[in-house]
Amino acid sequence: MEASVFVLMLTLLVVGLDAANTNRVYQPCADAKIQRSDGFTFGIAFSSKDSFFFNQSHQLSPCDRRLSLSSSSNSQLALFRPKVDEISLLTINTSNFFPDSYGGFMVAFAGRKYAARSQPAFVANSTYIVTSFTLVLEFQKGRLQNLYWKRDGCASCKGKSNFVCLNKQDCAIRTSSCKNRGGSVDCSLGIQLAFSGTDKHLSVLNSWYEVENMRQYSLYGLYSNLRDSLTSQYNKFF
């Protein structure tokens, strides 16, 4: 993982020259203390559920070398640097990346001494793919404390015939409906971010509050800069 992180960092440095940014930590496996409007780097690792556990019992951060995710050919890493307290939708294009070929689960993570990681979330297997997620980043005094997947118990796909509700929590599409898999749907992943808690000046991060209030609407409709292929198909569904 170290090598791929390094390569991606070079690109992040170029886009990271933002006047409002005071956070100079661009590495996901390092500790940052943020204020509102800073950029914040975190990673999402894709692999099998088991590979996120040490000795099959302790879930560790993907930054922890004991997991050997870095040397595993069966894992993939995506890095993001959203602006703190801004509602953002991250997308991962799946036209050349099938999450099910990398174990089908993902974990969001950041930090080293103050390492935080989410629980593994099911993304895909050969039958189903979940394409829509909400990730909450919770800070206390500017330090990341917790990352968790917020679920709505399939409320967003109730009554939609294209979706199957898995384990009463995830709205999934049949993999066979996806482009390159015999179907016509762009099964790229959309990850809605929300921030909660406080920054280093104890200012309250409240994008989470806004997401809660908008949950009833299709969040995808808010992203005019998203590619039409993704937004229009979700407009059809939701």
Ligand SMILES: *[C@@H]1O[C@H](CO)[C@@H](O)[C@H](O)[C@H]1NC(C)=O
């Ligand atoms: C791994 O788990 C087994 C069984 O729970 C335990 O006996 C062993 O000490 C553990 N090894 C390490 C390195 O924690």
Ligand SMILES: *[C@@H]1O[C@H](CO)[C@@H](O)[C@H](O)[C@H]1NC(C)=O
């Ligand atoms: C795919 O995952 C779903 C939901 O966890 C499960 O019901 C199904 O049996 C899995 N299919 C395969 C082929 O593993």
Ligand SMILES: *[C@@H]1O[C@H](CO)[C@@H](O)[C@H](O)[C@H]1NC(C)=O
């Ligand atoms: C994913 O990439 C393919 C090929 O480059 C493109 O046609 C498609 O529109 C992309 N999807 C999204 C959601 O950006």
